[in-house]
Amino acid sequence: MNKLLAQGVEVLRARSAFRTAQGMDYPPGTFVVSLAQPKMGLIRYLLGRTRYPDNEWTRDRDGSPIAPYDMATDTMFEFMGVRVDPVDEPVQTDAEKLTAEVPVEGRLAPGAALYALDGRLNDSFRAVNLLLDSGAVVRRLHAPWRERKAGDFLVSGAEAALREAARRTGVDFTALSEDPGAQARPLERLRVAMYQRYWGGNMDEGWTRLLLEQYGFPYKSVMDAEVKKGGLSSFDVFILPDDSTARITGERREAPGRGPGVEGGPPEEAYPPEYRSGLGDDGVKAVREFVEKGGTLLTFGNASMFPIEKLGLSLRNAVAGRSPKEFWCPGSTLRVRFDNRHPLGWGMPAEGLVVYLRGNPVFEILPSANNERYETVVRYAERDLLESGWLIGEQALAGKPAMVSARLGKGRVVLIGFRAQHRAQTDGTFKLVFNALLR
Secondary structure, eight states, X not given: OHHHHHTTOOOEEESSOEEOTTSOEEOTTOEEOOSSSTTHHHHHHHHSOOBOOOSTTSBOXXXXXXXXXXXXXXXXXXXXXXXXXXXXXXXXXXXXXXOSOOOOOOOBOTTOSOEEEOTTOHHHHHHHHHHHHHTOEEEXXXXXXXXXXXXXXXXXXXXXXXXXXXXXXXXXXXXXXXXXXXXXXXXXXXXEEEEOXXXXXXXXXXXXXXXXXXXXXOOEXXXXXXXXXXXXXXXXXXXXXXXXXXXXXXXXXXETTTEXXXXXXXXXXXXXXXXXXXXXXXXXHHHHHHHHTTOEEEEEGGGGHHHHHHSOOSEEETTTTOOTTTOXXXXXXXXXEEOTXXXXXXXXXXXXXXXXXXXXXXXXXXXXXXXXXXXXXXXXXXXXXXXXXXXXXXXXTTTOEEEEEEEETTEEEEEEOSOTTGGGTOGGGXXXXXXXXXX
16 A cells, blocks of 8 residues: 555545445555546556457467567555555545555553464564564474464563564564463574676566565675586575576577577677676586585575576476467466465465566476485476466467475475565565575
8 A cells, every 4th residue: 555655546445334335344544545636547557357358459479479678567555465455436434544654653561471463464574583683582383273273473571672663564562471382493594695696687586585684584695606616505595686697597599680699688708807797517516515515595586496496306397499480478467376385485465466577487297216306396387377468379388387395415495486476565465475585
């Protein structure tokens, strides 16, 4: 709501329960956004399910789809995992017009020795990081207990620190009268490194830094030299933001129309030698050793092809090599199923949406003697995948893995083929990233 208010959208909040003409009941506090206002077009764009046109105006003469300027949809509510119900008639209810940002202060009942935080809330992770910084004791449920779910957090500590975390994050601290004992384990915040390269920089790396900073996750940016000399040994997680394998390794490939260079950019000679980054063979070896000794490699989008191509995972990209006429999905929301019993999926609903960008990999686990090492955390729906945007050839990804955890040696590789943290706006899938940064 605060994001809508910042853009000049008029928002109402119901003072009492009400029923729509369609017979749907809503409680007090429900937000109502009317289209009878100057920002109607923006409201439709952000809060209405969008289908990008597929016709003679959006295809070339040979039938190939023409890429949109940016995304095929910008349905903010779908990115954020927020429920928005369209209503065909004016809502009849006693409502107040919001004139300032909605406060987010959470509640805390004083005097309790132990509190629970809902692991389904992104801001619970922010609260946990604030509490860890203050020295509070934080544990996490690894199995359902009473009315609590696996992935919920249990905290104890100085009441002033807990109250401040509730005030800053909007998370309610629920008092518990019992301790779950062994069902909850001490929470460990992992040491995180993120790859940063030259070649003009990487927007996805910047967006990922923004996300981690917003939610209080400490990290360190590392470059080629540090990786090559074994610098990953002091970290638990190494993040590769969305990028091509050639960009990550610095391999020379033909750039169409530009001669030999790094894929997708000017010729190598256009960059001073000290700014020609790439992990190279030594860096690839260092990443493999890091994982095999117990580290976690976390990859986003196209960077997921790096461990497939360089670390030999038994996976392939199921949509590689398909023409745009066969498969096309430029910035859309797709329906998936989450395994919320898996620790990486804690806090997620059973079904939901992810943001898929053109060129992102779709996984297929290849038959091997080690298939037990591969776990599917997120899987595309079997049919009717498109929620908003543009999708041609849904059968290419229907039912296939979208996020995979693969064991390699003593460690693991977590591959997220879609864009779980795209532009730090896809709130609905942030937890898939956050869960990989905690133990």
